Amino acid sequence: MSDxxxxxxxxxxxxxxxxxxSTSLGWNASxxxxxxxxxxxxSGGRNVPTSPLTEGEQLRRQEAVTYGEASVMLEGLTVPQxxxxxxxxxxSGELELGDYAAARHGGGHDR
Known part of the structure; x- marks a missing residue:
């Protein structure tokens, strides 16, 4: 197999x-x-974290989403399903910011 x-x-x-x-442990990071x-x-994915994001990153993303949804509701609008x-x-990490923004604004990305 080639690298x-x-x-x-x-x-x-x-x-x-x-x-x-990794260096302090005597290992090469790669x-x-x-x-x-x-x-x-x-392992077929067993015993692997289900989210590629840390809890801190998920929390940061949730706070940003909550803030945005609150802004929409303050304008008297509702957030579509x-x-x-x-x-x-x-x-959850299924979408990156660029894909999320493109999908929200009809960029044609898969949801």
């Missing part, structure tokens, strides 16, 4: 802390990530 490059975005502080921690990927695949479902997907 390929896999790029993804991560918070800068998290990356620094991860590299520092090797740890590859091993984790193998564990997820080999499809918007609530998109918000739920965003908070």
């Amino acid at each position: 390929v490059t896999f790029n993804f975005r991560v918070d800068e502080d998290l990356k620094k802390a991860f590299v520092s921690t 090797l740890l990530l590859r091993n984790y990927m193998r564990q997820v695949v080999d 499809d918007a609530k479902e998109l918000a739920r997907q965003f908070v």
Whole structure:
């Protein structure tokens, strides 16, 4: 099997802390990530967190959604059910911010 490059975005502080921690344990950060990927695949996803987001990130997203919904209601409007479902997907990590915004504004992204 040939190796390929896999790029993804991560918070800068998290990356620094991860590299520092893995180095202090005598591990290469890339090797740890590859091993984790193998564990997820080999286990069929069992014993893997159900959300890719930390609780803190989910809380931050929920607070933003709640604030937005409150703003809508203060204007005397109601939040449509499809918007609530998109918000739920965003908070749970099923949607990233760009996809959430595009879907909310008819950008044609899958929900």
